[in-house]
Amino acid sequence: MKQGSKVGIVCCSNGLDQKQAETVDLLVQILEKSGFVPELSPYLYGDENGMVGTARERAQALMNFYRDDSVEEIFDVSGGDLANEILPYLDFQTIAYGKKHFWGYSDLTTVLNAIYARTGKFSVLYQVRNLTYEHSQEQITDFLETVLGGSSALYDFPCELVRGTHMEGMVVGGNIRCLLKLAGTPFWPDMREKILLLESYGGGVPQMVTYLSQLSQMGVFKKVNGILLGTFTKMEASECKPDMAELVLKFAEKRTPIAQTKFIGHGTDSKAIRIGHHLKLYSEEANKRIYNTITRT
DSSP: OOTTOEEEEEOOSSOBOGGGHHHHHHHHHHHHHTTOEEEEOSOOBOOTTSOOSOHHHHHHHHHHHHHOTTEEEEEEOOOSSOGGGGGGGOOHHHHHHOSOOEEEOGGGHHHHHHHHHHHOOOEEEOOGGGGGSTTHHHHHHHHHHHHTTOOOGGGOOOOEEEESSEEEEEEEEEEHHHHGGGTTSTTOOOOTTEEEEEEESSOOHHHHHHHHHHHHHTTHHHHOSEEEEEEEHHHHHTTOSSOHHHHHHHHSOTTOOEEEOSSSSSSTTOOOEEETSEEEEEOHHHHHHHHHHHHHO
16 A cells, blocks of 8 residues: 555444444544545444444445455444345455455454455454554554555564464454354355464353354364464453363364464454464464574574
């Protein structure tokens, strides 16, 4: 991207509350000040049930941005429950041929993974409204360095290996509840040799056991190269025991590396991660060994 680029702002899941108009206005101001030209979907604000337009209309608004060659990136500002409703109305051939990428988080996990499953293209798990929240200055800096400067600042996050020393593969997944909406559909991504990202806003131990049981019964844990855990907001706030890492250790294959990070998920300080993009993660000890090997040669 470059300054002067047009960017699309869409809502593919639940419509925003009218009270969030101030946040959207602030986001538009930040993007304009940064040199972008935001263009808003007509379907942003929902009724008392969060409904906004029909599934076909929301999908069409998204596809209009994909078909507009002057739009360079597309940012979804929504979340909730309704995003998978639009999947049958997306033109994946047009999405596949375009150079632009879709950005969204939470319920948009369904769209991110469907795009990868049907086109092989990556999308970005990130909520662009983070540019307006309490960590806005850091977020704006990382965002601009990444989309304008070509750095990886927005994609760089610290992580800890819970088991194993490294993992490598294409990243799939995202919000665990929303990912499972794709089970049994043509939009489910191939899990073979992938890094499975899992995070969540709501839910406690019983809900996570349910989701992990379903993933296990689908054979997912036998296929993946590794599991990356983001934040589990409500569980962590309630200090649930067992925590998510402990639960995953019980379900995952014993050979499967598991990592966790505090910087992927619903936090306002969250970094971005590309769904459908190759990722290598190493433990601190492994990184030291790699560094020492490089410096000796």
